[in-house]
Amino acid sequence: MNIKENSPFTPGTPVPVELFVGRDDQIPDIIRDVKQASSGKQKNVFLVGDRGIGKSSLVAFIRRMAITENNLIGIHVFLGGASSIEEVVHRILDQLLKETREQNWFEKIKPLFGNNIKEIGLFGVSVSFDASEPDLKDLARNFPDVLYNILQKIKEERVGLFIALDDINGLAENDEFANWYKSFVDEIASSYEKYPVFIMLTGLPEKRDALIACQPSIARIFKIAEINKLSDDEVKTFMHMAFEKANIKVEPEAMYLMVQYSSGLPILMHEIGDATFWIDSDGIIDVGDALNGVFAAAEQVGKKYLDPKVYRAVRSERYRSILRRFGELQIISSGFEKKDVEAKLTDPEKKVFHNFLRKMRDLGVIESDVEKGKGAYRFVNEIYPIYIRMESERFKSVRIKTLL
Ligand SMILES: Nc1ncnc2c1ncn2[C@@H]1O[C@H](COP(=O)(O)OP(=O)(O)OP(=O)(O)O)[C@@H](O)[C@H]1O
Ligand SMILES: [Mg+2]
Incomplete structure (x- = not known):
């Protein structure tokens, strides 16, 4: 077991010049x-x-x-x-x-x-x-x-x-x-x-x-x-440099996952890298480490950005139940069609769904997916839907516990 002292990742603060990419x-x-x-x-x-x-x-x-x-x-x-x-x-x-x-x-x-x-x-x-x-x-x-x-x-x-x-x-x-x-x-x-x-x-x-x-x-x-998002190659280069600095090897599949979920966003690549760095215990990042890292990062990012922006800001119980519905739907990765989600909603939820989507767009959580055409949306990054799913799981387990 190797003892960890310093993470090379700096989520939330400017990156040191030697790890700067792109x-x-x-x-x-x-x-x-x-x-x-x-x-x-x-x-x-x-x-x-x-x-x-x-x-x-x-x-x-x-x-x-x-x-x-x-x-x-x-x-x-x-x-x-x-x-x-x-x-x-x-x-x-x-x-x-x-x-x-x-x-x-x-x-x-x-x-x-x-x-x-x-x-x-x-x-x-x-x-x-x-x-x-x-x-x-x-x-x-x-x-x-x-x-x-x-x-x-x-x-x-x-x-x-x-x-x-x-x-x-x-x-x-x-x-x-x-x-x-x-x-x-x-x-x-x-x-x-x-x-x-x-x-x-x-x-x-x-x-x-x-x-x-x-x-x-x-x-x-x-x-x-x-400046906009980084390319996947740039994210990969960054991950390589950062883990190398910490003397940690990264298996290719694990790298793929971390890059994928970073969605080109520097802040996410640091959160994911950092979480994965602390989870790893043998100096080699494998798929398991990377997945756990992604979940841990989703938790962090959700708490920092989605909680205040969405969960606390959205008071409407209907909006909240739609959000949970999103979490339950397996069809949701990073993108979705309005009609597919609508089909799974209750009537009262359907009534407010249009406004719900507009609100989520205004809050910077989703955006229209112009390439896929009208009615297609996607989350602005890959990690928001993970948190939304985690939140809905948590809600479910609390509900089950109170029912028992
Ligand atoms: N080119 C880069 N290479 C590696 N990491 C980067 C790069 N740019 C930003 N980061 C990392 O991304 C995160 C956000 O970066 P930074 O604070 O520079 O963004 P910002 O646009 O100034 O944010 P804010 O709008 O909050 O001021 C930090 O964790 C930083 O370390
Ligand atoms: Mg800044």
Whole structure:
């Protein structure tokens, strides 16, 4: 029996660069802009993708390249929850401080932070940027200058700056933010000959549209990069690399199962890989391990995504009984025909079935299967139906127990 310490999988957090796979269509384009920025042409990229599809991971990957190959300072700023420009400016400068203070050239830029460096934590092991609201307003107004002055001081050491503003979702509907960003870019274009700063925003696809609605010329500023599912081959490569890192062998059938159920979704491949990693006890993943891993992952994913989104949100008892019916129906793998399911429903269930399907579509649980034609649907991934089946089994066994 081998003792396990660390799983190579990172469900829910950006993947370490050495296990990063795919995105071959997007990376060269983005890197080209990073290079252009390095030579003085300010560039802006907006990376869009659904929740959990891999935006932050791609940002981390590009940032690494910007640092190692382009000699930029690279900062990754998480904006989750930020809702004002001052907050954005604050988080950027805070991250910049944290990222640079270990460098031997930090002394050169330290005076620019003024008295606003605050030592926090025991023995001053960490620092934060601490500025008053009026100061932050000033900094926001003069932001092009702020960054430029920093870069001027260290132009011997670093050629420019890479800034990722990750998760701008809370700001996308904010007119002020859109206008501020637009002025920032305009001012750079009109006042600086060279401005080696690359900025990458990330958000959900609908947030890009929201931002453009606030300030139509924003559309011209950004190059859009969009990421979607990974291919099965990419998922397989990832599984290979991750298990290899942990010194674990994977039998081909087991690999097939794990890849299949990952459905090209990075978040699922990590959940499935992680669950399977912990289930295995002999250093070889066989079909049994993989199946158990898929079930364990379904449980996790269902609890994290379907429970709050569907089971708790759907109050209607009829909807719930339809969901359980779904679970009982053997015909359901990942896709189904409306009429096949309808045939198994009771009359009251039939009445609300149409609305039920619409609701599930709105919640992002199922989607129309256009290739198979009208009335054909599929689950957005392979693991949701497993959880739905598990839930219905649980319900059945509770009912049997209470009947006994
Ligand atoms: N290219 C990739 N290679 C390997 N694993 C990846 C890749 N992209 C994402 N992942 C993994 O998928 C999961 C989701 O990734 P990430 O957090 O980057 O997505 P996101 O789009 O930023 O999500 P959110 O919308 O929640 O911010 C994480 O577990 C991450 O480790
Ligand atoms: Mg993210």
